[in-house]
Amino acid sequence: MRASRFFISTLKEAPSDAEIVSHKLMMRAGMIKRLGSGIYTYMPMGLKVIRKVEAIVREEMNRAGAIELSMPIVQPAELWQETGRWDKMGPEMMRVKDRHGRDYAIQPTSEEVVTDVVRSELKSYRQLPVNFYQVQTKFRDERRPRFGLMRGREFVMKDAYSFDKDVEGMQKSYASMFDAYTRIFTRFGLKFRAVAADTGAIGGNYSHEFHVIAQTGEDALVYCPSSDYAANMEAAEALALSSERLAASQQLVKASTPDTTKCEQVAQMLGLQLSQTVKSLALTVEKEENGRQVKENWLLLLRGDHELNEVKVNKVPGLSSFRFASEAEILDAYGTVPGYLGPINTKQPVKVVADRTVANMADFVCGANEAGYHFTGANWGRDCPEPIVADLRNVVEGDASPDGKGVLAIERGIEVGHVFQLGTAYSAKMEAVYLDEAGKPAPLQMGCYGIGVTRILGAAIEQNFDDKGIIWPDAIAPFEVVLAPMGYDRSEMVKLEADRLLAELLAAGVDVILDDRGLRPGAMFADWELIGVPHRVVIGERGLKEGNLEYQGRRDEAATAVPAAEMVGFIKAKLGK
């Protein structure tokens, strides 16, 4: 490719709405162009990266035996109504009416459509397993689109759906996709981590997320450096900090703690460690009992220095639809105001759930259910009944790994892939069955597997940039090599060598661009450093007179002289071709 035949449009400044580095750099490098909130045109330079990402994804999906098809973007409401997601998806799903007033969704994902395809196409266990995938435009009407391609509304996703005859088969399909994803992210040349995850809105019972590691990542990833334990913060299991309860050694004492509603303040006032305090969170659960609406009071207890994990709360039996109690409800149940709650002497009966760590504490500090007072020396069994025990908190660095093989570390990541074991969550509702070996209908066991194709671009940049611009890994760079001639339009010697090198590198299967725009070296280098092409060859008269060209990798501090005759081989070696 010659730069004069391509479209290059770089900016000195990023637009003011670009908050994070990948968004800024993609805008400045001319890779994307904003059309509306969360909606971008993929400009030629950006599209080229997207195509490379897609190609790697397709190769590995095909290698894993998945078969590509393409489902419509505009999908009839009826299928979404069958699974109940027409209502459940909320405003994130764009809905549209056709000229006859019929309802459609603009696909945010395609479980319903693929299950519909499969229920009419698959008849027999002999046709299983099958795994269909597509690489397609999706739309999700995010409440607050931002960060460029990271949280856009229109985006490209690879979504795959496996169908098996039994759970064991589904697990095999899942493992095969897990391996394919590992190959895909490895081939991208990105540092990544797969973590166990909660299944959330998609449903099902087992899932992993694939994250690109980046300090700016939205998600906290928990892992054990000395084992293969890894989970996202929502799913990472927190063990009790002491394995058994300590013996009580103090009396229960009511201490005056006026205007002291936070554990940090209480600990300071009483001269105690924050880790001796317990914080109390009042919940309300509304439910029907014998046709009447009743309210239950629940109290969650966490150690003062720990953070609540709401996903875990949802999993405590009875708390799947909890909400935080209002001040009026708190007054009614505890007889006091927030900041002084505790498990001892509540006004009304309260179900108390203690985090595993709290359940093993002794002589702890908690609210006295009286404004301005806390108890010290509180102990389970003696001062209040034994609590329900559950994992309620976020893990922290240094916690014991749940597999018992070390301590946990935390790093930041950007979610770019997600694999789910769905089981029969969709096939049961949509009556997607096959005939088993005995000729009897049985529901299909399903898995689904997504990769955020356009998001990969943002994530790759968040992981790989410097103050000059983007640093693409070779595999997904818009061009692998840029040829930067010094005076292409002035020096016949330079022009000849640049043209020769272009032709030979193209013939060697290298994706190379020759910058024949006639820019001055500073501007030319700045453009390609911003765009992030990983390998640069400078062709200048001075070097050529000694038979040399200059090579510089995007991360290299300085250029290396390479004999012109050896440059093609040198580049091929750099690229592993």
Add this chain to the structure above:
Amino acid sequence: MRASRFFISTLKEAPSDAEIVSHKLMMRAGMIKRLGSGIYTYMPMGLKVIRKVEAIVREEMNRAGAIELSMPIVQPAELWQETGRWDKMGPEMMRVKDRHGRDYAIQPTSEEVVTDVVRSELKSYRQLPVNFYQVQTKFRDERRPRFGLMRGREFVMKDAYSFDKDVEGMQKSYASMFDAYTRIFTRFGLKFRAVAADTGAIGGNYSHEFHVIAQTGEDALVYCPSSDYAANMEAAEALALSSERLAASQQLVKASTPDTTKCEQVAQMLGLQLSQTVKSLALTVEKEENGRQVKENWLLLLRGDHELNEVKVNKVPGLSSFRFASEAEILDAYGTVPGYLGPINTKQPVKVVADRTVANMADFVCGANEAGYHFTGANWGRDCPEPIVADLRNVVEGDASPDGKGVLAIERGIEVGHVFQLGTAYSAKMEAVYLDEAGKPAPLQMGCYGIGVTRILGAAIEQNFDDKGIIWPDAIAPFEVVLAPMGYDRSEMVKLEADRLLAELLAAGVDVILDDRGLRPGAMFADWELIGVPHRVVIGERGLKEGNLEYQGRRDEAATAVPAAEMVGFIKAKLGK
């Protein structure tokens, strides 16, 4: 590829809603699956064809210097309002509101968005010309979707947009795209024809359509076998059948023609040729004059055996917004009922437009503006004033070619491509300007160029099928070659040879599928004939014992024995590889 790893799903019967052969065959061959009215999932076998079509399109677009980008599917209303097309596009354009109530279009085409990209990206004449294209999903909410991919609502289109600094440049860009399209359709291996066309709703002033020739085509293509004249029926110019007016030789006579409202009936009753009769069509034009709404009466005259061309009527000065007159309006203007109208003795003043052929007729027959009567021997000038003369009719086979180089022929075609010179139709409304050599802003000269990617599949089949199924041209076949082993699961000899051939053909760059499903020969052959793979190799024990395989092209009557050792070379020669 092995059939057992691909998804093959053929049907004996087409669904009842499939009316035309390509729709039936694509459904039966498992290439597409209906999701809703005019909305299809592209199944693996169909998607493979689409990808081959797209690849050829991309290669030739790139060769022509066009640059690929990708514009959003969901596009803000504001841009469409700038050009007025938000209102003009009518219900064919799907509109959707986001969660904040903002309006968007689901792209039916992208002139507005690309012009918006260009007006902010292109500053100087030095950046021109540029031609951006995309291969993207489009949606048009057709009133009556039908014929499978031929007139679907969701479809894949390649759309390109060129921007030049002047008309001469635009014409060069247009010519370059015309040539690229010619290469594209030639590479598809389809018989096609480019014809001059009307510009219609897209606007602009010059355009050609590319049609795949097929007897079942919706459009009539007019061409001159002895010259390069070609136009679609809307645009084909009809000359006068006699180059000058014949002399009057008869008196004007009022003949009684009771219950005779059609030219055919009049000619029969009076014992005359249909070609001596003139049919009259009454139009009404409503317009504002000095702030008042006024109605004009217009009368169109065609020879009795000719057909009206409404697109041509629209181009007659004053008739751009005509409609046919109501019976009440006819009674008012002509004093009679439809069927007896004519240019002589109208009740009210009427503007008379005669088709070129009618204008040169003498002694013709026309309605007498009196129920039950026609005039014979009517003549211009003598019996009524000279008419306005215009080309109003469709050409017919045998008409003189407008270039004077022969006579016209007509064939049927399916429109698969369209190229337009738009001039400043969009750039003026959207203020898309560049700075010219003198530093002054000038509007961009634009062209646009579409190919209906998914429609190509339907058109290719309408041109290439037999009673067994589809006959794909090599270039866009889902697979170029199918290996059909007789007893792959029973005969080690057959299996070894089939596996060897698969590996060697793949290594030779042949897109080959080995049918390892273990079907009986009849069922296996029927599947591949239906699917339309153009080359088949049968591998059987009997032939192998003599060192032979059987080759049969999809159009061949019988198989040919080919030595096994020569088969790879034989296939490569067949495919021109």
